[in-house]
Amino acid sequence: xxxxxxxxxxxxxxxxxxxxxxKEPILFTFKMDGEMVEEVDFAPGKCHRGIEWMGMRRNxxxxxxxxxxxxxxxxxxxxxxxxxxxxxxxxxxVPERAHYVRAIIAEYERIQSHLLWAGVAAHELGFDTxxxxxxxxxxxxxxxxxxxxxxxVNYGIIQVGGVRRDFTEDQFPRIEASLQYYEDIAGxxxxxxxxxxxxxxxxxxxxxxxxxxxxxxxxxxxxxRASGVAMDVRYDSPYAAYGDLDFAPVLPHQxxxxxxxxxxxxxxxRLLEVVQSIDLIRQCLANMPPGEVLWEKKYPKILAAxxxxxxxxxxxxxxxxxxxxxxxxxxxxxxxQTWKVKASTYSNQMSWLKMLxxxxxxxxxxxxxxxxxxxxxxxRVAVVRHGRTDILTKADxxxxxxxxxxxxxxxx
Amino acid sequence: MRLTxxxxxxxxxxxxxxxxxxxxxxxxxxxxTPRYDPERFGIKLVGSPKHADVLLVSGPVTRAMADRARRxxxxxxxxxxxxxxxxxxxxxxxxxxxxxxxxxxxHIPVDVFVxxxxxxxxxxxxxxxxxxxxxxxxxGEGK
Ligand code: SF4
Numbered sequence: 001x002x003x004x005x006x007x008x009x010x011x012x013x014x015x016x017x018x019x020x021x022x023k024e025p026i027l028f029t030f031k032m033d034g035e036m037v038e039e040v041d042f043a044p045g046k047c048h049r050g051i052e053w054m055g056m057r058r059n060x061x062x063x064x065x066x067x068x069x070x071x072x073x074x075x076x077x078x079x080x081x082x083x084x085x086x087x088x089x090x091x092x093x094v095p096e097r098a099h100y101v102r103a104i105i106a107e108y109e110r111i112q113s114h115l116l117w118a119g120v121a122a123h124e125l126g127f128d129t130x131x132x133x134x135x136x137x138x139x140x141x142x143x144x145x146x147x148x149x150x151x152x153v154n155y156g157i158i159q160v161g162g163v164r165r166d167f168t169e170d171q172f173p174r175i176e177a178s179l180q181y182y183e184d185i186a187g188x189x190x191x192x193x194x195x196x197x198x199x200x201x202x203x204x205x206x207x208x209x210x211x212x213x214x215x216x217x218x219x220x221x222x223x224x225r226a227s228g229v230a231m232d233v234r235y236d237s238p239y240a241a242y243g244d245l246d247f248a249p250v251l252p253h254q255x256x257x258x259x260x261x262x263x264x265x266x267x268x269x270r271l272l273e274v275v276q277s278i279d280l281i282r283q284c285l286a287n288m289p290p291g292e293v294l295w296e297k298k299y300p301k302i303l304a305a306x307x308x309x310x311x312x313x314x315x316x317x318x319x320x321x322x323x324x325x326x327x328x329x330x331x332x333x334x335x336x337q338t339w340k341v342k343a344s345t346y347s348n349q350m351s352w353l354k355m356l357x358x359x360x361x362x363x364x365x366x367x368x369x370x371x372x373x374x375x376x377x378x379x380r381v382a383v384v385r386h387g388r389t390d391i392l393t394k395a396d397x398x399x400x401x402x403x404x405x406x407x408x409x410x411x412x
Numbered sequence: 413m414r415l416t417x418x419x420x421x422x423x424x425x426x427x428x429x430x431x432x433x434x435x436x437x438x439x440x441x442x443x444x445t446p447r448y449d450p451e452r453f454g455i456k457l458v459g460s461p462k463h464a465d466v467l468l469v470s471g472p473v474t475r476a477m478a479d480r481a482r483r484x485x486x487x488x489x490x491x492x493x494x495x496x497x498x499x500x501x502x503x504x505x506x507x508x509x510x511x512x513x514x515x516x517x518x519h520i521p522v523d524v525f526v527x528x529x530x531x532x533x534x535x536x537x538x539x540x541x542x543x544x545x546x547x548x549x550x551x552g553e554g555k
Contacts, residue, residue, distance in 0.1 A: 048474060049431055050509040069505050072435025135445035153435040153530050
């Protein structure tokens with residue numbers, strides 16, 4: 001230690017790639033100057049399953065089930081983006097009612113995903129009570145999703161040409177009950193997350209990204225909106241039922257009066273989007289037209305239409321984490337000739353490099369989590385200091401984070 | 413459940429993601445939250461495999477993670493049990509991928525499989541109960 005302070009040598013901290021509750025195990029390397037992060041590098045790809053490659057050997061009706069499993073949290077966004085691209089190529093017209101069903105389930109997905117994130121963020125700060133509360137509240141949306149689609153995760157409801165299940169009138173009371181539940185508890189959640197002193201001191205002015213940087217780094221979704229970029233695929237190029245709904249992108253200044261682009265603003269945006277989703281689902285329920293929900297009930301006919309199709313298309317969807325984009329090219333074969341997926345975390349990843357620079361080691365978990373990469377926290381850190389290796393476990397990192405919270409709480 | 417003398421401590425769990433779609437991981441965390449609350453029985457997630465009795469593995473074992481799975485397994489103290497969570501453990505929907513080296517049991521011994529894509533939290537808890545029984549037997553045998 002004494003040597004460190006004398007010559008101020010930087011040291012490297014590799015983190016990963018084994019992370020609990022993480023979509024993509026990632027290897028981070030932090031170049032540290034004392035407590036300060038000087039440089040960040042990361043190597044994703046540990047989770048590569050070759051989904052696109054597999055998809056190019058399957059037909060579109062099979063692929064929608066594969067898209068569900070790209071990500072277990074925002075599976076609907078992926079299947080929706082893929083189905084949209086294929087529908088455009090094959091000129092399949094989706095029934096009006098299916099658009100509404102798609103919007104409803106996409107909004108439920110957003111509610112559960114944002115609450116999941118809010119819980120993880122609270123856990124990173126050492127606020128486990130709030131973590132458990134957020135996940136307890138989230139179970140309500142999981143129940144409704146299960147009630148409507150038959151599964152808690154990987155709903156398998158989207159199909160090329162519509163949806164596989166209709167939401168019927170007799171299901172509406174249950175949906176309305178859950179919306180009522182969320183409406184009642186939203187104020188409490190906003191109060192707990194936003195007015196709490198601990199959260200404020202840890203999240204304000206932490207991991208800041210300006211609007212300009214957000215644009216330059218091509219961030220998407222809540223990460224970009226928290227920096228003041230009014231960008232939302234649902235609003236900018238409406239799909240499903242969003243064209244008929246009345247809403248606008250959520251920006252932090254609507255609540256706070258100003259935009260800082262820090263971690264706190266990202267919490268604000270996500271929580272307000274939960275509130276917005278309640279309203280959007282209500283609007284969908286009120287305006288749902290009657291009719292079919294699938295272009296063609298017989299799957300072989302859908303397949304035949306896909307097989308005949310030639311051309312290329314892009315399907316864009318606002319996933320809970322931001323824009324999710326699928327590019328598909330069909331060339332008259334049952335399987336697509338090309339299928340390319342760009343998930344939202346892919347666009348947001350690069351902002352880590354900017355946000356983490358100059359932050360302290362204890363801030364790494366919350367800043368990394370703030371873009372919602374489904375990463376709860378790191379599992380194992382090896383600090384290599386002059387050839388000597390100290391192993392910092394996830395628990396140690398977590399402890400550092402908790403200690404910082406306590407320290408700050410004492411000072412203020 | 414009566415905990416035998418052989419098994420007289422809480423069950424600590426380490427979770428390893430070997431390239432899963434996150435569906436199983438989220439259900440594992442959901443299992444640990446108040447709705448199901450297995451912490452009543454002392455079951456909790458820990459941050460290091462060295463502290464764990466049970467290794468929960470989710471995901472289809474990608475090429476990059478196979479070696480890590482082995483290393484994590486080796487770091488755990490005996491007696492230990494391994495639980496495989498999710499159907500894609502043995503390929504499942506990803507059966508024909510080029511980057512998967514599963515199934516898991518080719519890399520580390522697996523004691524309990526919990527099928528489902530993803531399995532419900534109740535199913536995971538049921539799997540843990542089976543793991544406890546196995547651990548008790550292992551301890552009884554002095555392994
Ligand atoms: S079993 Fe299904 S839900 Fe679980 S990780 Fe595999 S694909 Fe995802």
